[in-house]
Amino acid sequence: MITLASDFGSPYPAAMKGVLLSRTDAQLVDIAHDLPRQDPRAGAFWLRETIPYFPPAVHLAVVDPGVGTDRRAIALGVGDHVLVGPDNGLLWPVARRIAEQSDPSIAAFEITVDDPASTTFHGRDVFAPAAAAIHEQGVDRIDTVDLLSPIALDSCVDLRFPEPTRDDEAIHGEVLVVDDFGNVITNVPGEFLEDDLPEPAADATVNGVSAPVVDTFDRVDAGGRLLTVGSHGYVECDVNEGRGDEAFGLGVGDAVDLVVDDSA
Amino acid sequence: MITLASDFGSPYPAAMKGVLLSRTDAQLVDIAHDLPRQDPRAGAFWLRETIPYFPPAVHLAVVDPGVGTDRRAIALGVGDHVLVGPDNGLLWPVARRIAEQSDPSIAAFEITVDDPASTTFHGRDVFAPAAAAIHEQGVDRIDTVDLLSPIALDSCVDLRFPEPTRDDEAIHGEVLVVDDFGNVITNVPGEFLEDDLPEPAADATVNGVSAPVVDTFDRVDAGGRLLTVGSHGYVECDVNEGRGDEAFGLGVGDAVDLVVDDSA
Amino acid sequence: MITLASDFGSPYPAAMKGVLLSRTDAQLVDIAHDLPRQDPRAGAFWLRETIPYFPPAVHLAVVDPGVGTDRRAIALGVGDHVLVGPDNGLLWPVARRIAEQSDPSIAAFEITVDDPASTTFHGRDVFAPAAAAIHEQGVDRIDTVDLLSPIALDSCVDLRFPEPTRDDEAIHGEVLVVDDFGNVITNVPGEFLEDDLPEPAADATVNGVSAPVVDTFDRVDAGGRLLTVGSHGYVECDVNEGRGDEAFGLGVGDAVDLVVDDSA
Numbered sequence: 135m136i137t138l139a140s141d142f143g144s145p146y147p148a149a150m151k152g153v154l155l156s157r158t159d160a161q162l163v164d165i166a167h168d169l170p171r172q173d174p175r176a177g178a179f180w181l182r183e184t185i186p187y188f189p190p191a192v193h194l195a196v197v198d199p200g201v202g203t204d205r206r207a208i209a210l211g212v213g214d215h216v217l218v219g220p221d222n223g224l225l226w227p228v229a230r231r232i233a234e235q236s237d238p239s240i241a242a243f244e245i246t247v248d249d250p251a252s253t254t255f256h257g258r259d260v261f262a263p264a265a266a267a268i269h270e271q272g273v274d275r276i277d278t279v280d281l282l283s284p285i286a287l288d289s290c291v292d293l294r295f296p297e298p299t300r301d302d303e304a305i306h307g308e309v310l311v312v313d314d315f316g317n318v319i320t321n322v323p324g325e326f327l328e329d330d331l332p333e334p335a336a337d338a339t340v341n342g343v344s345a346p347v348v349d350t351f352d353r354v355d356a357g358g359r360l361l362t363v364g365s366h367g368y369v370e371c372d373v374n375e376g377r378g379d380e381a382f383g384l385g386v387g388d389a390v391d392l393v394v395d396d397s398a
Numbered sequence: 399m400i401t402l403a404s405d406f407g408s409p410y411p412a413a414m415k416g417v418l419l420s421r422t423d424a425q426l427v428d429i430a431h432d433l434p435r436q437d438p439r440a441g442a443f444w445l446r447e448t449i450p451y452f453p454p455a456v457h458l459a460v461v462d463p464g465v466g467t468d469r470r471a472i473a474l475g476v477g478d479h480v481l482v483g484p485d486n487g488l489l490w491p492v493a494r495r496i497a498e499q500s501d502p503s504i505a506a507f508e509i510t511v512d513d514p515a516s517t518t519f520h521g522r523d524v525f526a527p528a529a530a531a532i533h534e535q536g537v538d539r540i541d542t543v544d545l546l547s548p549i550a551l552d553s554c555v556d557l558r559f560p561e562p563t564r565d566d567e568a569i570h571g572e573v574l575v576v577d578d579f580g581n582v583i584t585n586v587p588g589e590f591l592e593d594d595l596p597e598p599a600a601d602a603t604v605n606g607v608s609a610p611v612v613d614t615f616d617r618v619d620a621g622g623r624l625l626t627v628g629s630h631g632y633v634e635c636d637v638n639e640g641r642g643d644e645a646f647g648l649g650v651g652d653a654v655d656l657v658v659d660d661s662a
Numbered sequence: 663m664i665t666l667a668s669d670f671g672s673p674y675p676a677a678m679k680g681v682l683l684s685r686t687d688a689q690l691v692d693i694a695h696d697l698p699r700q701d702p703r704a705g706a707f708w709l710r711e712t713i714p715y716f717p718p719a720v721h722l723a724v725v726d727p728g729v730g731t732d733r734r735a736i737a738l739g740v741g742d743h744v745l746v747g748p749d750n751g752l753l754w755p756v757a758r759r760i761a762e763q764s765d766p767s768i769a770a771f772e773i774t775v776d777d778p779a780s781t782t783f784h785g786r787d788v789f790a791p792a793a794a795a796i797h798e799q800g801v802d803r804i805d806t807v808d809l810l811s812p813i814a815l816d817s818c819v820d821l822r823f824p825e826p827t828r829d830d831e832a833i834h835g836e837v838l839v840v841d842d843f844g845n846v847i848t849n850v851p852g853e854f855l856e857d858d859l860p861e862p863a864a865d866a867t868v869n870g871v872s873a874p875v876v877d878t879f880d881r882v883d884a885g886g887r888l889l890t891v892g893s894h895g896y897v898e899c900d901v902n903e904g905r906g907d908e909a910f911g912l913g914v915g916d917a918v919d920l921v922v923d924d925s926a
Contacts, residue, residue: 143842152715187416202878350466451680578671614730
C-alpha cells in the first residue's frame with residue numbers, strides 16, 4: 135500500500151499515480167491533495183492525524199516550498215511504515231507519533247535521483263520513483279534500496295508544534311489549523327481545559343469571546359459558538375452548523391488566550 | 399467493497415480509510431466527501447442517485463448534524479447491500495430504491511460501539527469500525543456481527559422527499575438539490591412535465607421565468623435558460639454552459655411553480 | 663486498469679464508478695474530475711500531461727459540451743492504451759503523445775449504445791459501459807468489442823494546441839491553461855525561451871511585465887513574479903508562493919508576447 139498526500143490540488147497527483155502504478159502494483163490510497171498550500175506545519179499536523187490509522191505502508195507526502203533548491207529528499211523508516219517527502223520537517227510529527235505507538239526507532243535516508251526531469255515537480259520525478267522503489271523492495275529492506283543513503287537523524291530539519299503555556303491569567307496557545315468546516319483547532323491539549331473546568335462545565339473565553347465548554351456541537355443552538363475537545367484531542371473554537379474561524383475571528387497562527395469562567 | 403460518502407471535506411475521510419484498511423482488505427471506493435454540509439436530505443438524494451449503480455457492497459455514509467447526541471447509529475441490510483450511517487433518515491431513500499430494484503425486504507440494526515474515542519468524529523470511531531466488521535463477516539451474515547442488534551424498521555427516523563402537486567394553475571414542486579454545475583434539480587418527475595407538453599414541445603415558465611423545454615442543453619444558445627428532464631428523471635432548471643441556480647434565482651428548498659405554455 | 667477523468671465535479675463520477683464496477687473488476691484510478699468545465703482544449707492538455715505516465719489501461723475521459731447532440735462517442739486504440747470519450751478532439755493530443763512514445767499506429771472506433779438512459783449523462787450511460795466492455799475484452803482485442811465499429815481516423819474531430827510564432831520583436835504565444843496554483847502555462851516550449859537567453863540568465867517581459875527567468879521558484883522572494891520552464895516543458899508565468907494569473911493579469915486563451923532582455 136502507498137498513501138499519497140500533497141498540496142498539489144488537481145490534476146498533478148494523477149502524474150504521480152501514473153509513475154507509481156508503472157513501477158508497482160501497490161494499492162494507492164489518497165490522504166488528501168488539498169493540504170494547506172506551501173504550509174509544512176499544517177501539512178505535518180494532518181499527516182499526524184491521519185497516517186497512524188493506516189496499516190503498514192509507504193506514505194508519500196509532499197508540501198514543499200523549497201522544491202528545486204538544495205533541500206534534501208528523505209525517507210524515514212519507523213515501525214513498519216516508511217515516510218517519503220522533502221526534508222523540511224513535514225514528516226517528523228507523524229514519525230514521532232508512530233514511534234510512540236509502536237517501534238521507537240527511526241531510520242533516516244537521503245533520496246538521490248540523478249537528473250530529475252523537472253526542477254519544480256519532484257512529486258512526479260523524485261518522490262514517486264523513490265516510494266515505488268521502497269515499496270517494491272519491501273519496507274523491512276529499506277536499507278537495500280539503491281536510491282537511498284543513510285543519514286543521521288539529527289541532520290534532518292525538525293518541526294515541532296508550539297507548546298501552550300499556562301499562568302495565573304490564562305492558558306496561552308495558538309491556532310494550529312482551521313479545518314474545512316471552519317473549526318479552529320488550537321495547540322491546547324484537552325486536559326489543560328478539563329483540568330480547569332468546574333463541575334458542571336462552565337463557559338470559557340477565548341481572547342475575550344465567551345462560549346460554553348461542551349462535549350458535542352448539539353449542546354448549543356445552530357449558529358452558536360462553542361468550545362470543545364475535538365477529535366484530535368485539542369481544544370477547538372467551533373460553531374454548531376457554522377464556521378468557528380469567522381465567529382471567533384481566528385486564523386492559522388493566531389494566539390489564543392483561554393480563560394475558564396469559574397464563577398459558575 | 400466498501401463505498402464511502404460524507405460531508406467531511408478533506409482530510410478527515412483519510413482517517414476513516416485508515417481504520418477500514420487496518421481491519422479489512424476491502425476495495426474502497428469514494429462516492430463523494432463534499433455532500434451538502436449538514437443536510438441529510440440532500441445527502442439522501444445523492445446516495446440514492448449513485449449507490450444503486452454499484453455491485454453488492456457495504457456503503458458507509460455520514461451526514462450527521464446530531465453526532466454525539468443520542469441519535470442512534472444504524473445499519474440497513476437490503477438485497478446484497480448494507481448501508482451504514484446515522485439514524486437520521488439519510489439511508490432510507492437509497493434503501494427503498496434498492497429494495498424496489500431487487501429484494502424488497504429491509505433489515506435494520508443498531509450499531510453499538512462502547513466508548514468511542516471521540517464525541518464528534520463517529521465516522522472514524524463508530525461507523526468505520528462497524529462497516530469493517532460487517533464487511534469481514536459478510537453481508538449475508540450481518541445478523542451475526544457483534545456490534546449489531548436488530549431493531550424495528552419503524553423505530554428508525556424516516557426521510558421522504560416532498561411530492562409535487564398539480565392543480566389547474568400549475569405543477570407545484572420544490573428544489574431538491576443544486577449540483578456542481580448549478581443545475582437546479584426539482585422534485586417534479588419528468589412525466590409530470592411530459593404529460594402536459596404539446597407536440598412540438600413548447601416553452602414553460604418556472605415561477606414566471608420562461609424557458610424552452612428541451613432534451614439536450616445544446617438546443618439553446620450558450621448562456622440560455624432551458625428546462626429538461628435530467629439524468630435523475632426530474633425536471634431541471636438549467637443553463638447551457640452556465641448556472642441554472644443563478645439564471646432562475648433558485649436554491650435548495652425553494653418552491654417552483656411550473657406552467658407549460660400550451661399556446662404554441 | 664481504468665482511469666477516469668471528467669469535468670463532472672462531484673458526485674456524478676460515483677455513478678460512473680458504480681457502472682464500471684458492476685461490469686468489471688478493473689482497478690479504478692481517478693485522473694481528475696475538476697477538469698476545466700466545458701473546455702475540451704484544456705481537458706486535452708491535462709490528459710496529455712498525465713495519462714502517458716500510466717501503464718497500459720483503458721482511459722475514460724469526458725469533457726463534453728455536445729452531450730446529447732449527434733457528436734459521436736469514440737474509442738482510440740494506441741499502443742497498449744485505449745482512450746474512450748466524445749469525438750470533440752479531447753482525446754487526440756494524448757493519443758498523439760502516446761503514439762510518439764510507443765506504437766505510432768492509432769485505431770479509431772465509433773461507440774454505439776442503443777437508447778442510453780439519459781440524453782445528458784453519457785459518462786454513466788454510454789462511456790462507462792463502453793470502457794467496461796473494452797476492459798473485459800482486453801485492449802488487444804478491441805476490434806472484437808460489440809459496441810465498437812471501426813471508423814476512419816480523419817473522420818474524427820481533431821484538436822491541436824496553437825503553435826507560438828517568433829519574429830524580430832517577440833515570441834508570440836498564448837495561455838493554454840492556468841493550474842490550481844495560479845501558474846500560467848503558455849504554449850511556448852521551453853527551448854524557445856532558452857534559445858534566446860544570454861548567460862547568465864536575464865529578465866524577460868510578458869506583455870510588458872518584467873520578471874526574472876529562473877529554474878526554481880525559490881530564486882525570487884515570496885510574492886515575486888518569475889518566468890520558468892515548468893514541469894510540462896512550457897514557459898510559465900508564475901509567482902513564488904502566489905498566483906501568477908493575478909500578478910501577470912493573464913487567463914486562458916490570452917495572447918502572450920515574450921521578449922528576453924538581452925541588455926544584461
